[in-house]
Amino acid sequence: MFDNLSLFVSTISRGLLLTVEATVGGILIATVLSFVFGLAMLSRSRTVRLVARIYVEIWRGTSEVVQLLWIYFVLPVLIGYRIVPLVAGIVVLGLNFGAYGAEIVRGAVQSVPKAQYEGAIALNLTPAQRMRRVILPQALVEMVPPFNNLFIQLLKGSALLTMITVHEMTYQAREVLIDRNIDQAWLIWTLVLLFYLVLAILITIGMRLLERWAARLVGRKPDERSIFSRRKKPVLAETVSAGGGPL
């Protein structure tokens, strides 16, 4: 029954690099966009806030699949040339999850006590210094756990890149393996799921280390959770917006 195991594993592994590239690329773009638009939503300028809000609502309010189809099939018509599937996929992942991340950043910044702003004003720091030196370092601790969840969502979202022919893990299983080994479908898909599980655990470990570092930064004792366990966000207190979302 397990004759083909090594074939399956090696074929799926061939997609591993692309899955990792898509995920890491998506995470990088999403993180940058999260901070840019999260802070923009707190800007004093109405226009800046509005632009950020529109970005967030559009990318959270439409489906990731539709976004992929749009960038892969529609955008080329509009701009006249086709984008490399992997790049298109990374861009969609970044833009989509950046919109969710922007809400995380906004929320975390707003959760820093007002007294900290006032302390910074009393020391005559400029608005930029206040944000950069006092508020953001403290907000960081609050951001890490929800970003952990977000990045795992992003990893899961990378499987959709199979729909625009990125040869990542899901593609390998669906397009290369399954037709010739249909009787062992359960094994193939279980392996794929395990690959994703391992990647998700790696993300969690990385984020737990980051969280400990950030907690030390603000002089908090890192809590006693094991390095593998994700902190569940307070699911009931989440803010609703067109996005909603399992973050």
Add this chain to the structure above:
Amino acid sequence: MIRFEDVAKRFGDHVVLDGLNFTVAPGEFVTLIGPSGSGKTTILRLLMTLEQVTSGTIHVDGECLTHVRRGDRLVPADEKHQQQVRKRIGMVFQQFNLFPNMKVLQNLTEAPIRSLGLSRAEAEARAHELLDLVGLSDKVHAHPTQLSGGQQQRVAIARALAMRPDVLLLDEVTSALDPELVAGVLRLLKDIAETTEITFLCVTHEMGFARDVSDRVLMFDHGHIVEDASPDKLFSEPDHERTREFLSAVLERG
């Protein structure tokens, strides 16, 4: 040094201050007392630009804090102008407001470096000196969270002094402290008041301290100055019934 002219402050419909006038001379130690909600904190926050006046003007050392002249009109001051004027003002908060993401030393050097443009070496030398003054030389590399309330407040005082302010605002700086830590902090403040030229504006419920260090005491009620007198006069033979009531209520409780 400080001049309030016709200052009014409203929060929505709620009038906190209305037509408030008073001045504080350079080097003077002025204490504000009065019942809860009478507007004492609001006055300090207006000076620190944590709140904006509804109308009226505030001058600090001859410079207008609240407004700038544009053409022949006075317009509300922008952030830049306020930064310029509030450089001279420092504030110590009831809840300390130390930055938890910085160790004690950096809490003291951050603003002098970023805002006054001191070199790191200068800022650190000044910080060590001040920590010495407040008796916490051994806590240079501690995190604020590792300090007791009294220690945190002394760091906060040092942090405010590191900016070399001309004016220091103190808002109930001992109210959040355990009783046995209060005396140490008050003694420190008294020392500073007696050995520097700093102008103090202080809100406190520690009447003994107020009597001891103040040059003048202002009794507030509903945003108005009820009585403005020397501490000896105000505490032993106040002119106003309202002051007497307030003092006896406070002293009974204390």
Add this chain to the structure above:
Amino acid sequence: MIWDWDYFWEALPIVVGDGLWITFQVTLLGSIVAYLLGMVLALLRRSRIRVVSTVTWAFIEFIRSTPLLVQLFFLFFVFPDFGLKFGPVTTGVIALGLHYSTYAAEVYRAGIEAVPVGQWEAATALSLPRARTWRAVILPQAIPRVLPALGNYTISMVKETPLLLTIGVTDIAGAAFQEASSTYRYVEPITIAGLLFLVLSYSASLLVRWLERRVGTLH
């Protein structure tokens, strides 16, 4: 001309007509499965039997950490091995329901934990049987307050129904893609699909916000 309004108006009713109902149906049925199964998982998670709660925990974490698309393929290709001849819509509903039940379980857990300990103690003091405590005291307090959070997951589910086009279900996105492929004109139909999702999720979010005001949220 890249954008053709005539074609836009021509394609709109086709996309809506072919896809909206399926999207609605899948979301509704998927939500029902998720909410019910999620409750079961939440209760199993709280089981006093160590093995049961640990296995439930592992199952929830596993499902939450792996892609819905792969889970969908798993069910789609493996069901027939067990002689289960489900159509693609049914398979899709089960996959969505299963995936989101693990999120719903977390929501219920938080809702249950937010019921004050005093309520349990009062029930004990009144010697209410355990089952009765759950049914009459705890759940009636927990459920209204978890509705907004569950609603949010339903909104997410709406946006994930297009996954089913990989197994041949024509929801809004599927219908748009079909229309586009048959005319080789992609711009309008796929944009229409995007706009429809925006409208759907925005109006659904208004509904959830209304619900939130009605029942309040927990912190």
